Amino acid sequence: MSSSGCGNLGRALCxxxxxxxxxxxxxxxxxxxxxxxxxxxxxxxxSGDDLQALQAELAESEAGRAGVVVRRVVADLGRMEGLEAVLRTSKEAFTEDIDHVILVNNAASLGDVSRYSKNFTNMAEVDSYLSLNVSSSLCLTASVLQAFPQRSGLKRTVINISSLCALQPFRSWVLYCTGKAARDMMFRVLAEEEPDLRVLNYSPGPLDTAMQAEARSITADPKIKQSFSDMFAQGQLLTCEESSAKLMKLLLEDKYTSGAHIDIYDV
Ligand SMILES: NC(=O)c1ccc[n+]([C@@H]2O[C@H](COP(=O)([O-])OP(=O)(O)OC[C@H]3O[C@@H](n4cnc5c(N)ncnc54)[C@H](OP(=O)(O)O)[C@@H]3O)[C@@H](O)[C@H]2O)c1
Incomplete structure (x- = not known):
């Protein structure tokens, strides 16, 4: 049964x-x-402890009491074994009555923003960044699509957590901007290739998280650094809750063009 436009995301493996x-x-x-x-x-x-705390919180919540199950996978997504562990757990968790597979490619790192492009001479360092931030999301997505192939009654949604940096260059953020631009294009290609899929590049806005704290403390470019400090000082950062609520709205309405890049400020 389709879950679109009916106020819930269906019986999902997410x-x-x-x-x-x-x-x-x-x-x-x-x-x-x-x-x-x-x-x-x-x-x-x-971080196993943090995942365990979240699992316990959700088990105690209304959703947990109503029968939503949480499985955690402690894994480094920069490594193939990490991806394999995610796949293993997802296949074990899948039951025939699941009608919606949702993959949220959210994990990312900022990379070293304390240096400008001309300082990146070490190929191994760049490869390692791209391995986590680009390769892993393509390979995980492909593995999930293969594990749960198209069939009638099964909806499949793939989300890439993107950024303004996928579209605009930020000085001293070469790794991050490159990774985000590559990921957006990857998911655009996927949307062209697989018309049955729902593919969304969601740009969540400037969020008050550990990644933002890192950005305003170590960014090499003084203007970019200042702009992040100003956003923080002036209370312009968004909470993860408000941004996630907008993502949920997009998913529930399910009207976006597959492969589109949608910014929180456009929702
Ligand atoms: N914060 C912003 O202003 C902002 C703006 C635009 C877009 N975004 C994007 O939004 C998403 C979430 O960002 P955030 O601000 O919430 O970042 P965050 O606080 O740094 O969280 C990043 C998450 O990714 C996980 N992660 C990092 N490296 C990993 C690895 N090697 N293997 C597995 N998991 C890994 C981290 O968990 P562990 O450390 O436990 O592994 C953590 O749960 C990212 O894609 C980011 O690029 C953020």
Missing amino acids: IITGASRGFGRSTARDVSRLVKPGSVLVLVAR
């Missing part, structure tokens, strides 16, 4: 990477409230 804190954690909380009993959330990150 995989969320980077669920231990920040935007991923808020998204996990929101999704748990919007799926039907019998749904499973697969939460992925390296």
